[in-house]
Amino acid sequence: MYSYLKGKVAIIQKDSIVVDVNDIGYIVLVSHPETFVLGETTTVYLHFVVREDEHFLVGFRTTAERDVFLQLLSVKGIGPKTALNALSATTSDELVKAIAANNITFLKKLPGIGAKAAAQIILDLKGQLSDGTKGDPSQYEEVRSALKSLGFRVGEIDHVLMGINIVNATSEEILRLALAKLRK
16 A cells, blocks of 8 residues: 655654654654654655554565565564564564574564564575575574583573574584684
């Protein structure tokens, strides 16, 4: 229904912006409102969400970010607000890399995404967001267990594993990279 809005950023809020188009202000939910500049003319690519009890616009800086959002919406159990919150905690590029690498640890750390939803995202979007073959989703859990048994704290393990998103990596390669980062 709507593809984009082009206008001035009139208001920036915690999770939305208001775009002034010909003296009409459109409230648009966005993942990263801090990337918009007050008073700047901008183009916001849109997705219009229609529900029985609400209607709202979700906006994106790029069409690629919108495409990732739409792919997330296709996952069973993921709604527009959960998808937007997930994108708010990361970038669309990092999210695509994590999915391609089957990094369940990264996905579980996103707001509103638990273990079951993370596994569902990987299952439903495998191969749709990037090219190449994928690793085994259990690799990151395997490495996490190995690092816990070596005495590392869960918080630091998860922080390090969230940053390792390598497609086709073996468990040994992931473990080697994680150990190198944990020893710094």
